[in-house]
Amino acid sequence: MSVVTRLQIAGCGMHLADQIALVGVPLVAALAFGASAEIIGMLVACQSLAHLLGSIPAGLIVDRSAPRRVALAAVLISLLGFVGTAASVLSGSLVGFGAGVTVAGFGIVLFVLTVLSIVPRSVPSTRLAQANARIEMPRAAASFAVPLVLGAVISAGTVDWVFGAAATGAGAALMAVAGLPSYEAGHPSAGSPLRKVVEGGAFVLSSDLLRAIAGCALFWNFAFSALLVTMVPLITEVLRLDAGVFGIAMAAFGLAAFTGSSLAARYAGRIRPSLILLFGPGSSVPAVLLLLTVTPGGSPLPIYAGFFLLGLGPSMWLIAQNSVRQLVSPRDMLGRVNAVIQTTIYGARPLGALCGGFLVSMTSPQTAIAFVACAYGLSFLAAALSRLRSIRSYGDLGVAEAG
Template sequence: MSVVTRLQIAGCGMHLADQIALVGVPLAAALAFGASAEVIGVLVACQSLAHLLGSIPAGLIVDRGAPRRVALAAVLISLLGFAGTAVSVAAGNLIGFGACVTVAGFGIVLFVLTILSIVPRSVPAGALAQANARIEMPRAAASFAVPLALGAVVTVGTVDWIFAAAVAGGAVALAAVSGLPDYEPGRPHGQSPLRRIVEGGAFVLSNDLLLAISGCALFWNFAFSALLVTMVPLITDVFAMEAGVFGIAMAAFGLAAFAGSSLAARYAGRVRPSLVLLFGPGSSVPAVLLLLTVSPGSSPLPIYAGFFLLGFGPSMWMIAQNSVRQLVSPRDMLGRVNAVIQTSIYGVRPLGALCAGFLIAHSSPRTALVFIAAIYGLSFAAAAFSRLRSIRSYGELGALTVA
């Protein structure tokens, strides 16, 4: 079994578990614990906290540790967290539930950063995009299937087994990563952890491709977080539709992400990376403008189409920019580079949500939507006015980086 196949199987298990947690935490909090909206908000924040606070330490570990051992540790941490979460639900322990959800999140963060560092060690530069697409497909499939499945079957009587299913996903991932080859660990450093973090951040700022990717990702995630806050009041108060329209729109988003990842896995080597790197953020602008065409009481189809477009192009962009990151970053710095960008992304999401909430409260959801379209425009501009538009092939980029 190839390394990429093992990583794909491991991704299936881990992303299944992660999506179960993402959807299952608010469901379990409400159904099993009868938690208030404030408590549910704190629990959901615990998951985001793992990504925000865990990315930098995980990046340091990835750059220094032996990849197979780090991957095993990541899966075991998540397994421990999900198992503790399942036990906490059964025991009615809300504090234990929140703590174990956070532990599982730290494992997911470490796993994702480790995989991003293993792929360029396992395939040639020209095959990176296809390998990244194969590994990304399980995440996209889980984001589509898990919310639909849990929404259909979870009740007060069945909520106890949600996290048992997450444990099963972690067990699949553990079996897959156990068979990974042993790679050499990173070189030891005499520098302090803080100095190494600063070094990673400085490299991102000094590399024009990484800086463009960071700007594009920051604006896009700011806008997407704001959009999620805006959609429910927009659908219910402005469009006069049922709130369930939002759930279907998110399912369309997940389906599109899977379609985009599948297309990238098949054709990534035949399409100029620059086209994908521009199409991803560029397609988000008309996707949001499509939402502005909806009138009260009309069909929700433009909403579904807009969210499909939001999932399709950016999913291919994510695969392309991951490949660029892997090619232009020194191997012993890749974990920190990915961690710095990841931390920035998760740090900007709360700001997007707060801005949307302020605009809705002081103006209207439509005003917030216009603002979101403008931010998506900045995301596209960050890519369009950079060297990302001139990347003709991954193989050529890899050769230039080595040279």
């Protein structure tokens, strides 16, 4: 079994567990614990904090340690977290529930960054985009399937097994990563952890390609979080449609992400990377403007089409920019580079959510949508005004080596 296939199987288990947590935390908190909106908000924040606070430490670990060992540790951390979460539901411990979810989240972060560092060691640069696409497909598939399944079957009578299923996914991932080959650990370098983090950030800022990727990701994720906050008021209060429209729209988004990943896996080697790197953020602007074409009480089809387009282009962009990151970053700094960009992404999301909520409450959902379209426009400009627009092939970038 190839390394990419093992990572793909491990990704199926880990992303299944992660999506169960994303969808299941608020549902289980309400059904099993009768949690208030404030408590649910705190639990969801715990998940976000794991990604925000865990990325930098995880990047340092990835750069210094043997990848197979780190992958095993990441999956074990998540497995223990999900087992603890499932046990907390059965025992009725809300504190244990929150702690388990947070621990599992740290494992997910470490796993994702480790995979990004293993892939360029396992395939040649000419096949990097296809490998990244294959590894991305399980996440996209889980983002489509899990909300639909959980939404259909979860109830007070079935809530006990939700996080047991997440633990099962992590267990399957553990068996897959156990068969990974051993890779050489990163060479330890002088300096404090803070200095190493600063080095990673400085490298991102010094590289025009990585700087553009970070800017594009920052504005896109800021806009997406603001959009999610805006959608329910727009659907229910302005368009006078059923709130379930939002759930179907998110399913369309997940289906598009899987479709985009599948297309990238098949055709990434035949399409100029620059086209994908521009199409991803560029398609987001008309996608969100489609939402403004819906009339009160009218058909929700433009909403579904908008969310499908919003998932299609950016999912292909994600794979392309992962490949660029892996090729232009020195191997002994790749963990920190990825961690800096991940932290940028997860730092932008709460800010976008706050801005979206403020605009909806102070103006109107339509104004917030226009604001989101402008933010997506800035994401496109970050790519269009950079050297990303001129990348003809991944082979032209070459694999950066540490000096």
